[in-house]
Amino acid sequence: xxxxxxxxxxxxxxxxxxxxxxxxxxxxxxxxxxxxxxxxxxxxxxxxxxxxxxxxxxxxxxxxxxxxxxxxxxxxxxxxxxxxxxxxxxxxxxxxxxxxxxxxxxxxxxxxx
Amino acid sequence: xxxxxxxxxxxxxxxxxxxxxxxxxxxxxxxxxxxxxxxxxxxxxxxxxxxxxxxxxxxxxxxxxxxxxxxxxxxxxxxxxxxxxxxxxxxxxxxxxxxxxxxxxxxxxx
Numbered sequence: 001x002x003x004x005x006x007x008x009x010x011x012x013x014x015x016x017x018x019x020x021x022x023x024x025x026x027x028x029x030x031x032x033x034x035x036x037x038x039x040x041x042x043x044x045x046x047x048x049x050x051x052x053x054x055x056x057x058x059x060x061x062x063x064x065x066x067x068x069x070x071x072x073x074x075x076x077x078x079x080x081x082x083x084x085x086x087x088x089x090x091x092x093x094x095x096x097x098x099x100x101x102x103x104x105x106x107x108x109x110x111x112x113x
Numbered sequence: 114x115x116x117x118x119x120x121x122x123x124x125x126x127x128x129x130x131x132x133x134x135x136x137x138x139x140x141x142x143x144x145x146x147x148x149x150x151x152x153x154x155x156x157x158x159x160x161x162x163x164x165x166x167x168x169x170x171x172x173x174x175x176x177x178x179x180x181x182x183x184x185x186x187x188x189x190x191x192x193x194x195x196x197x198x199x200x201x202x203x204x205x206x207x208x209x210x211x212x213x214x215x216x217x218x219x220x221x222x223x
Binding site (some may be wrong): 100 | 120144145147155156157158159162202205206208209210211212213214215216
């Protein structure tokens with residue numbers, strides 16, 4: 001079946017603009033995760049959804065970041081007033097149940113100029 | 114706060130050699146531990162998942178072990194091949210979070 005998909009694959013935006021990143025999990029997967037990977041660095045956990053609720057939002061880097069999920073389907077990660085330090089690859093993963101084996105999408109490369 | 118460390122940071126071996134990658138974590142209250150490989154410019158591929166109640170998992174030439182009490186996991190790769198060249202990541206899950214190590218960059222020379 002289809003894997004995790006993310007769109008866009010690449011996004012270049014000007015500093016101060018808002019961006020929206022999308023993740024489509026594997027069908028039937030109840031849990032969804034967002035991560036950030038800055039150039040040359042490790043993966044940073046941002047947020048986890050079980051269904052459409054997020055028990056812990058403390059991993060979001062600042063209040064400019066927000067995430068939503070519709071039911072057990074698509075999720076969007078929104079970054080408001082983007083800054084250059086937001087430049088990174090944003091990765092999404094899903095799992096059948098909460099914190100079972102995670103399957104990753106190809107990521108969205110965000111460049112803030 | 115959970116911290117995950119991977120040693121070595123980089124490793125270069127000749128083809129055919131058996132090798133061990135190490136992962137250590139500071140908080141033993143984990144739900145599971147997962148090993149991934151990441152190829153340049155690509156996403157992550159899941160290799161093995163070990164639940165906290167398990168001691169090891171095997172898939173083909175890969176074997177992962179978990180010693181929760183000492184906060185350690187190892188990934189054993191048998192008979193390494195050039196196609197194994199990638200960055201190997203260890204990820205520890207507990208408390209509604211998954212924390213990744215920085216990875217071990219492996220290069221297998223033909």
